[in-house]
Amino acid sequence: MADSNRGSFGSKLGMILATAGGAVGLGNVWRFPYMAGQEGGAAFILVYIGSVLLLGIPCMISEFVIGRHGASNTARAYTKLANGTAWKWVGFLEVLTGFLITGYYAVVSGWCLQYVYASIIGELHGDANYVTQYFQEFAADPFRPVLWTVVIFLICHFVIIHGVRGGIEKASKVMMPLLFILLLIIVVASCLLPDAGKGVEFLLKPDFGKVDRNVFLNALGQSFYSMSIGMGCICTYASYFSRQTNLFKSALQISVIDLLVAVLAGLMIFPAAFSVGISPDSGPSLIFITLPNVFNKAFAALPVLGWIISLLFYVLLSVAALTSLMSLHEVNTSFFYEELKIDRKKGAWIVTISCAVIGAFCSFSLGATDKLSWFGKTLFDWFDFITGQVFLPMAGLLTCLFLGWYVPKKILKDEFTNWGTLKGRLFGIYFFLIKFVCPILILLVFLNQFEVL
Structure with missing residues (x-):
């Protein structure tokens, strides 16, 4: 049962949106759009949907179960179910992962601002050339990226200190x-451009000839990472769920929203890129170098429209970055204020200040100094590598083993069926997946990242 003094979501809609x-x-x-375009278009999307059903949704439900049952921060929620065993450290691993991601993710979020x-x-x-040089000079600047990192942390901080209903849910x-x-x-504007149909076809026309082992492994990896498994966000938000929340239905609805955003992003990017003959690249270069060039060329005849679309796009990116950063911040805020027995505001300040310092050093490593690089990777790259390729799959794998073999x-079953008030027809399938299937799939994702397979 939840602590009556803890926050909770005030409505089902607010819970789903948050x-x-x-x-x-x-x-x-x-x-997602880049992977879909390169690996079979609609064929990749179909494989991705299958991956979400086999891996993403069961893992999300698992974190829902732990979070709602524990009704506390992620570390304590795992500890309650671990009964004094070493399994409790999985919760601490998720909190640590969320803490480290918060620091460097805010840097890229700041770039959006x-x-x-x-x-x-x-x-x-x-x-x-100008757009490329603009980004390179900005990223290497010792002051401006750090300033924007601090700004986005302060915005996030303002939301977090107002609690679950008054802050996170309301925002x-x-x-x-x-x-x-x-x-x-932006999708409508992009699809109305000349030759935009080629971009739509590139994304949505199935090319089953490209579907091979790598497509399956990449789709599995994308389904795992896209749903924020293993970093404490899902578990922490679930601790604010009511006992009436249908965990399976909620996971399904959130997965649909996640997929919809990804596909719409593809319909936003590819038609514009194909219209001006620019091949979309992956990673930060797409967002901060390729797309400004795409917008400049695509709307050259109507510069004001190009300016509006460009502005709307970066506002969109900032919103997407901020909603994720809020959830990461809350993972750590709830941990600090509950474990240190301090109020929410003090817990939030610990996170904001410490993660802003981490973000500053990660930002400095991208060009302001060469002293924050080791073995060919910058500090930013190391944070990304350790959290993304090691900690996240490790936490996901251990969570499945924890629920499938120990709890x-x-x-x-009580959590899945809301203590018998819901029909548990799918529980057997869910339990089989997290006990046997999901651990194997996460292991495959982990090995594929290091090119072991």
Whole structure:
């Protein structure tokens, strides 16, 4: 049962939007469309949907079960179910992972705010070389990226200190609909460009000839990372769920929202890129170098429209970054204020200040100094590598083993069926997946990252 003094979501819609906001991030906007386009278009999307059903949704439900049952921060929720065994450290691993991701993710989130500002004052107009040089000079600047990192932390901090209903839920009810409105506006503008149909075809026309082992492994990896498994966000938000929340239905709804954002992002990017003959690249280069060039060329005849679309796009990115950052911040805030027995505001300040310092050093490593690089990787790259390729799959794998092989099956069934008030027809399938299938799939994702397979 939940502590009556803890926060909780005030409505089902608020809960879904907040949790979906935690899952939807920058990866949906650049990584998914690029992977779909390169690996079979609609064929990849179909494989991805299968991966979500086999891996993403069962893992999300698992974190829901732990979070709601524990009704506390992620570390304590695992500890309650671990009964004094070493399994409790899985919760601490998730909190640590969320803490480290918060630090470096805020750097890229800050870049989005810089590009909103740059769009407003018209700094992004120019040829491809100018846009490339603009990004490189900005990323290497010792001051501006850190300033924007601090700004986005302060915005996030302001939301977090107002609690679950007054902060996270209220902000999510504004930001998630705004995200979809902005997406739809840019999709329409992009699809009305000359030759935009080629971009739509590139994304949505199935090419089953490209479907091979790598497509399956990449789809599994994308389904795992896209849904924010293993970093404490899902578990922490679930601790604010009511006993009436249908965990399976909620996981399904959040997965649909996550997929919808990703596909709409593809319909936003590819038609515009194909219209001007620019091949979309992956990663930060797509967001901060390729797309400004795409917008400049695509709307050259109507510069004002190009300016509006560019501005809306970077506002969209900032919203996506902020909803994810809020969930990461809350993972750590809830941990500190509950474990240190301090108030929420003090817990939030610990996270904001410490993660801003981490973010500053990660930012410095990207060009301001060469003293923060080791073995060919910058500090930013090391944070990304250790959290993304090691800690996240490790936490996901251990969570499945924890629930599948250690926690009493009755606890899982009670949570899944809301203590018998819901029909548990799918429980057997869910339990089989997390006990046998999901651990194997996560292991495959882990090995594929290191090119062991």
